[in-house]
Amino acid sequence: MQETFRKLRKKGKLGEKDVELALREVRLALLEADVNYKVVKEFVASLKDRAVGADVLQSLTPGQTVVKIVHEELIKLMGETQSKIAPPERGRSPGAIMLVGLQGSGKTTSAAKLAVYLKKNGSSPLLVAGDVYRPAAIEQLEILGEGAGIPVFSRGKIDPVKIAGQARREAEKKGHDYLLIDTAGRLHVDEVLMGELERIKANTDPQEILLVVDAMTGQDAVNVAGSFHERLGLTGIILTKLDGDTRGGAALSVRQVTGCPVKFAAFGEKIDAFEPFYPERMASRILGMGDVLSLIEKAQEVMDEEKSRELEKKLRSQTLSLDDFLEQLQQVKKMGPLENLLEMIPGFNAMGKGLKNLSVDERQIDRVAAIIKSMTREERQQPEIINSSRKRRISMGSGTSVQDINRLLKQFEQMKKLFKQFGALEKGKLRKQKSFFPFK
Amino acid sequence: MLEFLKKGLKKTRDALKNRLGDLFVRGEINEEFYEELEEILISADVGVETTLMINARLREEIKNNKVKELEAAKALLKELIIGMMGGEEDVALSVPVSRPAVYLLLGVNGVGKTTTIAKMAYNFSLEKKKVLLAAGDTFRAAAIEQLEHWSGVVGAEVIKHQTGGDPSAVIFDAVSAAVSREADILLCDTAGRLHTKKNLIEEVKKIYRVMGKVIPEAPHESLLVLDATTGQNGIAQAKLFQEAIPITGIVLTKLDGTARGGIVIAIKELTGIPVKMIGVGEKKEDLHPFNPADFADALLA
Ligand SMILES: Nc1nc2c(ncn2[C@@H]2O[C@H](COP(=O)(O)OP(=O)(O)O)[C@@H](O)[C@H]2O)c(=O)[nH]1
Ligand SMILES: [Mg+2]
Numbered sequence: 053m054q055e056t057f058r059k060l061r062k063k064g065k066l067g068e069k070d071v072e073l074a075l076r077e078v079r080l081a082l083l084e085a086d087v088n089y090k091v092v093k094e095f096v097a098s099l100k101d102r103a104v105g106a107d108v109l110q111s112l113t114p115g116q117t118v119v120k121i122v123h124e125e126l127i128k129l130m131g132e133t134q135s136k137i138a139p140p141e142r143g144r145s146p147g148a149i150m151l152v153g154l155q156g157s158g159k160t161t162s163a164a165k166l167a168v169y170l171k172k173n174g175s176s177p178l179l180v181a182g183d184v185y186r187p188a189a190i191e192q193l194e195i196l197g198e199g200a201g202i203p204v205f206s207r208g209k210i211d212p213v214k215i216a217g218q219a220r221r222e223a224e225k226k227g228h229d230y231l232l233i234d235t236a237g238r239l240h241v242d243e244v245l246m247g248e249l250e251r252i253k254a255n256t257d258p259q260e261i262l263l264v265v266d267a268m269t270g271q272d273a274v275n276v277a278g279s280f281h282e283r284l285g286l287t288g289i290i291l292t293k294l295d296g297d298t299r300g301g302a303a304l305s306v307r308q309v310t311g312c313p314v315k316f317a318a319f320g321e322k323i324d325a326f327e328p329f330y331p332e333r334m335a336s337r338i339l340g341m342g343d344v345l346s347l348i349e350k351a352q353e354v355m356d357e358e359k360s361r362e363l364e365k366k367l368r369s370q371t372l373s374l375d376d377f378l379e380q381l382q383q384v385k386k387m388g389p390l391e392n393l394l395e396m397i398p399g400f401n402a403m404g405k406g407l408k409n410l411s412v413d414e415r416q417i418d419r420v421a422a423i424i425k426s427m428t429r430e431e432r433q434q435p436e437i438i439n440s441s442r443k444r445r446i447s448m449g450s451g452t453s454v455q456d457i458n459r460l461l462k463q464f465e466q467m468k469k470l471f472k473q474f475g476a477l478e479k480g481k482l483r484k485q486k487s488f489f490p491f492k
Numbered sequence: 493m494l495e496f497l498k499k500g501l502k503k504t505r506d507a508l509k510n511r512l513g514d515l516f517v518r519g520e521i522n523e524e525f526y527e528e529l530e531e532i533l534i535s536a537d538v539g540v541e542t543t544l545m546i547n548a549r550l551r552e553e554i555k556n557n558k559v560k561e562l563e564a565a566k567a568l569l570k571e572l573i574i575g576m577m578g579g580e581e582d583v584a585l586s587v588p589v590s591r592p593a594v595y596l597l598l599g600v601n602g603v604g605k606t607t608t609i610a611k612m613a614y615n616f617s618l619e620k621k622k623v624l625l626a627a628g629d630t631f632r633a634a635a636i637e638q639l640e641h642w643s644g645v646v647g648a649e650v651i652k653h654q655t656g657g658d659p660s661a662v663i664f665d666a667v668s669a670a671v672s673r674e675a676d677i678l679l680c681d682t683a684g685r686l687h688t689k690k691n692l693i694e695e696v697k698k699i700y701r702v703m704g705k706v707i708p709e710a711p712h713e714s715l716l717v718l719d720a721t722t723g724q725n726g727i728a729q730a731k732l733f734q735e736a737i738p739i740t741g742i743v744l745t746k747l748d749g750t751a752r753g754g755i756v757i758a759i760k761e762l763t764g765i766p767v768k769m770i771g772v773g774e775k776k777e778d779l780h781p782f783n784p785a786d787f788a789d790a791l792l793a
Contacts, residue, residue, distance in 0.1 A: 080540055083540045084540060084724055085724070086537075086723030086724050086725070088535075089531055089534050089535050154721065154746075154749070155602070155604075155746065155774065156601070156602025156603060156604060156719060156746075157602065158602060185774075186638070186774075187641035187642060188634040188635070188637035188638035188640075191637045192632070192633045192634035192635075192637075192638075194634075195633035195634055196633050199633075239748065239749045239750075240749070240750070241749065241750060266602065266719075266721070268600070268719075268722050268723060268725040268726075269721050269723060270537035270721060270722055270723025270724065270726075270755065271534065271535050271536065271537050271723065271751075272537070272721050272749065272750055273721075275750045275751075276721075276749075276750075293600070293601060293686065295686060295689075296600070296686040296725065297687075297688045297725065297728055298723070298724075298725040298728075299724075299725075301723070302723065321601070321631070321632075
């Protein structure tokens with residue numbers, strides 16, 4: 053897919069045929085991302101209407117326009133803004149929130165995570181153990197609640213409709229503002245159990261009914277979401293297991309079928325691996341394009357503010373050591389595969405050949421790290437003292453060649469020089485300094 | 493098995509308005525026919541690539557056999573899918589000459605590993621086998637309690653440590669116990685893990701190694717549990733678990749819903765891992781041997 057767009061970019065001009073070609077790729081990419089067949093069909097058709105026409109010609113390059121249009125439309129489809137859980141309405145406090153979905157989609161964990169999230173934002177939620185069918189589901193919620201310091205209302209394996217009603221009164225009495233109701237996993241085609249959810253709804257007047265959807269779900273997502281929505285009137289989606297490598301096209305299908313926003317994303321087994329959903333990021337993920345937003349965020353997270361300020365000081369005063377160098381390398385590595393990283397920088401391809409040389413081989417980072425780790429502390433602080441016998445020792449220790457070490461030392465020197473020229477480096481600028489590593 | 497599948501899939505059929513049925517009674521074998529077939533297969537999570545491959549092979553078969561009738565085309569298609577899914581291959585679990593037989597279950601979170609173990613234990617108990625369960629999920633809250641519940645239902649003892657413990661230590665104890673107590677079968681539960689988490693995949697390797705220390709041939713089956721609602725990510729799951737340890741079979745669960753689990757065709761093509769069992773519900777009786785012909789029928793129903 054990226055390939056095709058690159059080709060388009062080079063072409064410079066794009067006729068109707070080219071749009072069609074690009075859209076064929078888009079269609080494939082979306083199907084491979086598990087977006088439902090019908091949703092893809094509709095989406096691609098609507099894209100064509102937009103792409104073939106004046107819009108394409110107005111932009112800088114036609115290829116970029118197609119990328120832009122596809123991405124924009126996807127974002128539109130995913131819902132442009134972040135949607136949150138509203139404060140409980142007057143007279144409706146505690147605000148009940150039901151979590152529903154298929155077996156194994158992650159309801160119980162998500163209930164606990166959502167509770168933790170709400171608590172962090174100043175609320176006082178009550179968890180309700182409404183899964184009376186799956187063995188040990190109640191215990192699971194109790195353990196999670198206890199670990200997070202959130203009370204759990206459970207009444208054993210009685211009718212969940214009753215449990216929910218009792219929990220509601222308990223929450224009123226104890227002054228909880230939210231009631232988070234875990235429910236048993238069920239098939240959307242299970243008449244009896246779907247009826248039970250309707251009764252829980254009637255008994256608790258929920259302000260939210262959230263469908264919990266496994267991000268790895270395939271084509272069936274439309275059937276599931278459609279049925280749950282029809283029966284219950286969903287208000288939002290929680291997308292789980294996003295920490296894997298799934299493209300997550302189900303998000304788009306579900307969104308399209310229900311019209312409900314995806315409200316939260318769960319991306320790990322830890323209780324705080326849960327955050328409001330960013331439609332834009334998801335659009336990029338489904339499309340298989342670099343995610344500019346998350347790159348920036350990630351880079352900021354990883355690059356600890358304080359450390360970078362310290363480094364900046366060192367740079368100015370020319371006391372930069374190989375230890376600092378190594379630390380920077382590790383920071384960069386944490387941000388993920390470098391190729392992707394560079395791809396994600398907007399306009400990277402457009403910046404021309406000079407910058408392309410920056411693309412760094414990750415194995416090279418490992419090699420450099422091995423070399424530096426094989427040095428003594430003294431050597432790292434004062435690389436000048438590394439003579440040929442030291443080099444031989446380091447080379448043995450790191451399994452690299454003396455040339456590798458020479459190259460590293462030279463690059464390090466060059467970098468120091470480079471930064472000398474940036475003597476008047478302004479505060480904070482360093483963080484945005486991506487052309488930090490003079491590798492070839 | 494066919495009955496279960498049919499029941500589970502009846503609603504799908506309704507939902508899909510029996511499209512394939514339409515497909516095969518209407519008109520001739522033309523481009524529209526292949527297009528509709530493509531939609532049906534992709535909608536069953538077969539995936540674009542595999543769908544195109546099936547379509548291409550079917551075209552060829554139709555040409556070679558000079559088939560004109562839709563009924564005959566349908567038969568060819570079914571044969572094709574049956575062939576891709578292993579045809580007459582035996583799906584029985586491998587049984588060692590001397591007991592215990594040790595089976596390891598793996599998979600991502602929530603696919604049905606623990607429930608499948610319960611179902612397997614139940615089936616073995618019907619054969620009057622002595623079954624032990626290993627509580628290898630030491631991570632998820634109340635995972636051990638869940639297995640213990642089932643152990644009561646099916647009458648199999650659980651070997652367990654504490655939540656938070658080292659899973660390979662439990663498994664080691666369990667394999668040793670299975671030997672010393674002369675169990676016929678040991679079923680090892682494990683925590684759900686995404687195939688992309690390196691440390692958790694390393695943990696699988698360790699569990700696998702540890703089993704071999706007690707019984708060199710163990711585990712006798714390493715089964716990947718796959719949820720039928722899974723889309724294209726199933727391929728990555730199979731590949732990455734397969735890279736960690738030799739996976740001997742797939743258990744395809746939740747076929748009682750409307751998902752058809754078509755991704756297993758691609759997985760079989762790409763990795764050679766056969767489907768050995770299917771899960772069609774949450775009760776202990778809801779596990780059945782995989783049958784390619786029934787699967788093909790259900791897929792194209
Ligand atoms: N409908 C249906 N549900 C299943 C099936 N197998 C397992 N489940 C349910 O899926 C959920 C997760 O199962 P569990 O065994 O805990 O998954 P694990 O996390 O992989 O061990 C439970 O609610 C099970 O009852 C199946 O074949 N059909
Ligand atoms: Mg389990």
